[in-house]
Amino acid sequence: MDIRTSLKNNKLFILFILGSLIYLGYLTFTFGGRGKKVQVKGPGILFQNTFYDAGSIKGSTASSIRYEYHFENNGNEMLKIEKVKPSCSCSVVNFAKKEYAPGEKGFIDVTLKMGTLGRTISDVLIFSNSETSPDKLTIAASFDPITSARPEPFTLQWDEIAINDLNPKETKIYVFHRDLMDIEVAEIFSFPKSIETKLKKATGSIFRNQVGYYITTFYFDILVQEETPGKLEGKIRVVFSPDEVPEVEVPITAEIVPEYVISPHKAIFVFSSGINDNLSNRKIELYNVKKELFRYNSIDNPFANWLDAQVEIDEGLEKIIVYLKPKHVPDVQSLEGNIKINIQGLNGDKKEVKLPVSAKVI
Known part of the structure; x- marks a missing residue:
């Protein structure tokens, strides 16, 4: 046998050994390790996914998205969901029940309301009796209300106004206009009188989006002066200049909590x-x-x-x-x-x- 034949046989032998080791490793993983669950002592909560991004949502009006975050009690004791806390009023959280036995599965349903232009992101904290509490879930999406290459002359959007204390709350009104122009707020009316609206700047800031719409943004501070505890419903009416810009009425809800x-x-x-x-x-x-x-x-x-x-x-x-x-x-x-x-x-x-x-x- 010459030297070249010997080297060739040695290479084949080495490849055979490496292949055998890889195959044995595969068998070990397949039949020995797969299917085992990591179990924790006490109650546990293991989410399949904690982050969901719906991407860009296009439409003529504000929309909302829903997502179910599935989880399993990977502990050996009863899991109790104590409370959930969204980071903003733009998200609504629902879940079927509060207690889950070991190995039992469930889900947290989160709805994200997109009332404004651009990206909306919200975190939801899940408080439970597990050691990892609070667990954080995140939902996000981007909203582009413009669907037409040649849109209507004016489209208005605004933030939802929900106030749960007596502190001022900032809100924004967006005026989408097809043609470049300077738009100002001419008058503001608040109903009832206990709602005070302050305009931070008379002329809004203008920028142009990707489909050719000019967007003027106005910033307001909403202050509720009502002292009687309970729920208050009202609205603000904003009149713009020039007159061709339509008026807008923004509903307001407030929960007055006494100090x-x-x-x-x-x-x-x-x-x-x-x-x-x-x-x-x-x-x-x-x-x-x-x-x-x-x-x-x-x-x-x-x-x-x-x-x-x-x-x-x-x-x-x-x-x-x-x-x-x-x-x-x-x-x-x-x-x-x-x-x-x-x-x-x-x-x-x-x-x-x-x-x-x-x-x-x-």
Whole structure:
């Protein structure tokens, strides 16, 4: 056997050995490792996918997308979904049930509402009794409301306005116009009057999108001055200049959460004319719902001629206690009003808490 034949046989032998090792590794993976699940101690939650991007969504009106994030309890104890927390009001989360046995599968349904031009992205935090809690899910999409190469002269879009406190909320109104022009806000009307709308800039910023539409964007601050707790529905109407730009009405919903809960909700005094022996004191507690740090400044008591008012601040800053003590029977048959308690936050913001008072002489 010559040297070349020997080398050739050695190469074939080496290739045979390598092939055998690869095949044995494949068999080991196929029959020994595949199908095994990684199980954790206690409750577990394992998502198939935590990020979904729907890409570019085109349409003539604002749209929404839905996606199901499937998961499995990969632990050996009961999994409990405690709560879900979206990062913005643009996403709505639903799930069928809260408890899942070991090995049981489920899904979280997320709907993303795309009310504005461009890209919308939202995170959803899933709080559970697993060690990985909170788990984060992300959903994203891009919305282009222009579908025609030669669009209508004007199209308007706006952000959904949902307010859950008394702080100003920024919103935007987009005016899509086919021809280049300067557009300004001429007038703003707010309904009801407790809704205050402030325009940040009278002339919007203009840019041109890929299909030839000019877009002017206006920025507004929406402030709800209503103090009565509950749900408030209203709208703002915006008139533009020049007149050929159509008006727009934007609906507003607000959930008014009181900063202080008064218990009892009102100080009521009933007197018998000319008799002082039934005068009784009142103790009113104003609970600090948000538990923000503050300091007491002063009290404005319009009934000081017949009613003494003393203020006590709870050490835990959870409530303000007001002690009301009548000095004598008031010289009017009935009256209504508010005692105003002036406080100041650590950031310097001044607030006024109103305590309703009524008195009646019979």
